[in-house]
Amino acid sequence: MKLAIATLLIGSAAAFAPAATPMRNSALSMSTETTTEKAFAKLPASIKPGVVTGPALxxxxxxxxxxxxxxxxxxxxGxxxxxxxxxxxxxxxxxxxxTFSKGGGQFIAGKSVNNxxxxASIAGTIAGAKHVHEVAALYGVPVVLHTDHCQKAWLPWxxxxxxxxxxxxxxxxxxxxxxxxLDLSEEPLEENIGICKDYLEKFAKVGILLEFELGVTGGEEDGVDNTDIDSSRLYTQPEEVFYxxxxxxxxxxxxxxxxxxxxNVHGVYAPGNVDLQPKILMNSQAYIKEKIGSDSDKPMKFVFHGGSGSDVSDIQxxxxxxxxKMNIDTDTQWAFWDGIRAYEAKxxxxxxxxxxxxxADDKPNKKYYDPRMxxxxxxxxxxxxxxxxxxxxxxxxxxN
Known part of the structure; x- marks a missing residue:
């Protein structure tokens, strides 16, 4: 079941395990703030400009x-x-x-390449990631390199x-x-989490964070089509989150x-046509807090998939x-095209x-049709x- 990966991101370095469990040293759970100089006034010292992984993430x-x-x-x-x-x-x-999707990675490699x-999806995604590693620090901001929805059949990617x-x-x-x-929400809950657990064991060895989905995000995005899904599956239960x-x-x-x-849903929807129930997240937090005896009211970190058509008040x-974290795709696709459209019109x-x-009839236009423009x-x-x-x-x- 799809629980909207945006919904369950663990609270702190220690919150990757129940509160009663001592925090273990690892590539993802050991902060380095005490040993490094701060780059950003409002963030821990472990976070530097460029790609952020492991404890810094x-x-x-x-x-x-x-x-x-x-x-x-x-x-x-691209x-x-x-x-x-x-x-x-x-x-x-x-x-x-x-965020790289499987289709986005293939596009970077070239649509003519056998996939x-x-x-092609693997090579293109890696190529894009290497580009980010080379230039990210130049922008002076923390950058997280992430991959989006991976169904069971796409695990080789x-x-x-x-x-x-x-x-x-x-x-x-x-x-x-x-x-x-890993988006295994189409599988039974136990199988979904079982496969995620197997991959998490591999990820933990090199400091990669796992995002998983429970419940179903409606709509369609990059080959994942849930436009005709039973509406009851759009709402996850606290018991599933805790499991x-x-x-x-x-x-x-x-x-x-x-x-x-x-x-939440993927795609283009006018405000008012999406029935968000953010209190599902509040109820899940309360349920987990009670189960693990946490002092925090928000022991989980949630991520939000499919924000199109959502009211800002619901988002906040x-x-x-x-x-x-909230996924953004539909609106930025339109914005990119709209920029090109406006350029052509001008x-x-x-x-x-x-x-x-x-x-002039003999004046060249190269500086206008240069693709970079x-x-x-x-x-x-x-x-x-x-x-x-x-x-x-x-x-x-x-x-800062």
């Missing part, structure tokens, strides 16, 4: 929960959208999560990415990716987050119940031929839309 998510904001998690399809994400983060003064064994992270960890002491999402928490907490040094469904209510008469425009317009529009998203998520000026 845990510290970053803890800060989001404690300070009451959510990080935009943005689906990308370096233009990757760079727009980081440009936006530098503008609004907060962290960003760059029968996910080789994650296997390939895990191999790349293991190699990167052996060479550098950190994984290539910060976190991966997952209890099982995954048994993994030594395991760090995980959960997307719990509370009526969900943040109050422990949501620390320079239409300069884009009808290589030579000849309103200024229209693509840059798309980047700027996407970045502007993400600044607005960050405002809605209270993620503005949270670094």
């Amino acid at each position: 845990v510290d970053l998510l803890d800060a989001a929960k404690e300070q009451g904001y959510a990080i935009p998690g943005v689906n990308i399809v 370096t233009n959208s990757i760079n727009a994400c980081m440009e936006a983060a530098a503008s609004y003064g907060g962290p960003i999560m760059v 029968d064994a996910d080789q 994650i296997d390939g990415l895990l191999t790349a992270s293991e190699e990167h960890f052996a060479a550098t002491g950190s994984p290539l990716f910060s976190s991966h999402m 997952a928490y209890e099982q995954l907490s048994q993994v030594e040094n395991g760090a995980f987050t959960c997307a719990a469904s509370f009526g 209510e969900a943040i109050g119940y422990g949501v620390i 320079y239409h008469d300069y884009l009808q031929g290589q030579i000849g425009n309103p200024e 229209s693509l840059r317009a798309g980047e700027e529009a996407m970045a502007a839309r993400l600044v607005k998203a960050a405002e809605d998520l209270k993620c503005v000026n949270v670094l």
